Amino acid sequence: MTSIQTREGSVTDENNQADSAVLRVNQLTKRFGPGCSFCEHEELEENYCPVCGSVRACSNVSFDLDRGEILGIVGESGSGKSTLVKSLYFDQQVTSGSAHIQDYKNGEANIFTESAQQQRYIRNYIMGMVYQNPHLGLKMDYSSSGNVAEKLISAGHFHVGNIRDRSAELLEKVEIPVSRMDEQPQRFSGGMQQRVQISKALANNPPLLLLDEVTTGLDLSVQAKVLDLIRSIQRELQVAMIVVSHDLGVIRMLADRTMVMKQGKVVEQGLTDQILEDPQHPYTQLLVHSLL
Numbered sequence: 001m002t003s004i005q006t007r008e009g010s011v012t013d014e015n016n017q018a019d020s021a022v023l024r025v026n027q028l029t030k031r032f033g034p035g036c037s038f039c040e041h042e043e044l045e046e047n048y049c050p051v052c053g054s055v056r057a058c059s060n061v062s063f064d065l066d067r068g069e070i071l072g073i074v075g076e077s078g079s080g081k082s083t084l085v086k087s088l089y090f091d092q093q094v095t096s097g098s099a100h101i102q103d104y105k106n107g108e109a110n111i112f113t114e115s116a117q118q119q120r121y122i123r124n125y126i127m128g129m130v131y132q133n134p135h136l137g138l139k140m141d142y143s144s145s146g147n148v149a150e151k152l153i154s155a156g157h158f159h160v161g162n163i164r165d166r167s168a169e170l171l172e173k174v175e176i177p178v179s180r181m182d183e184q185p186q187r188f189s190g191g192m193q194q195r196v197q198i199s200k201a202l203a204n205n206p207p208l209l210l211l212d213e214v215t216t217g218l219d220l221s222v223q224a225k226v227l228d229l230i231r232s233i234q235r236e237l238q239v240a241m242i243v244v245s246h247d248l249g250v251i252r253m254l255a256d257r258t259m260v261m262k263q264g265k266v267v268e269q270g271l272t273d274q275i276l277e278d279p280q281h282p283y284t285q286l287l288v289h290s291l292l
């Protein structure tokens with residue numbers, strides 16, 4: 001349920017959009033394939049259309065994300081988690097639905113129908129993304145500082161000295177030593193590559209960060225470090241984040257609220273503690289029990 005919470009004091013806010021949501025997503029649907037009269041009108045059991053072979057990777061996904069909040073998205077492989085964040089980052093074009101960002105035109109524009117130029121602006125100034133596959137997020141044969149600098153330049157920074165200082169500062173924040181900032185990410189370990197991605201994603205101080213399976217495939221000690229880092233960033237910078245993971249343990253550590261997806265649909269959402277203590281949907285129950 002996407003209830004807009006009215007908080008005490010917000011009535012005095014002169015802006016009548018007094019809710020604190022940084023991002024509002026409404027009925028986001030992404031279909032891969034042509035679609036047909038069957039899958040466009042019938043409720044599909046699974047996310048696959050038996051008639052035309054299209055995949056409904058996301059079906060009418062709706063949620064709000066509050067400022068500074070971490071929303072976890074959990075679900076089995078193929079449930080549409082990556083498609084959802086990639087759609088929000090404009091890597092995929094949605095089939096239908098809307099998303100509004102408070103920091104962009106005061107939340108009045110549906111970002112999916114904005115021009116390519118405006119969408120680039122939103123990516124560069126308002127969002128940061130960490131891909132599960134670091135090859136999608138980094139140029140492996142640039143220097144690490146160059147990767148961060150690239151994001152700074154797209155966000156309108158042009159002073160070379162400042163860019164270098166800021167890149168160093170960002171890489172230090174994720175514990176990449178300054179002495180190695182000019183090394184190429186291809187020479188880094190998986191965990192280090194993820195940390196370079198995080199510093200790149202933070203470069204423009206975005207109010208919204210999208211993290212897709214940021215710790216998957218890392219060994220436990222590195223995973224713990226990356227999770228700590230994400231938590232400290234959230235505390236320090238009050239960035240709102242969407243954290244995608246198939247690992248409920250990661251979600252439990254990070255997320256205030258959690259959304260559970262299955263076959264492209266949201267089957268359950270609520271406070272993470274509540275979902276873990278008292279899962280309602282059989283699929284969530286299965287997930288929770290397999291965690292124990």
Ligand SMILES: Nc1ncnc2c1ncn2[C@@H]1O[C@H](COP(=O)(O)OP(=O)(O)OP(=O)(O)O)[C@@H](O)[C@H]1O
Nearest residue numbers: 032055057075076077078079080081082083084246
């Ligand atoms: N580019 C694409 N072309 C066609 N189908 C796609 C494409 N990307 C994703 N899909 C399909 O969309 C569905 C959802 O995929 P998605 O990658 O979003 O799942 P996921 O929840 O991120 O899974 P995982 O946990 O394995 O990363 C899958 O059935 C997948 O085959």
Ligand SMILES: [Mg+2]
Nearest residue numbers: 081082083132
């Ligand atoms: Mg994925």
Ligand SMILES: [Zn+2]
Nearest residue numbers: 036039049052
């Ligand atoms: Zn179809």
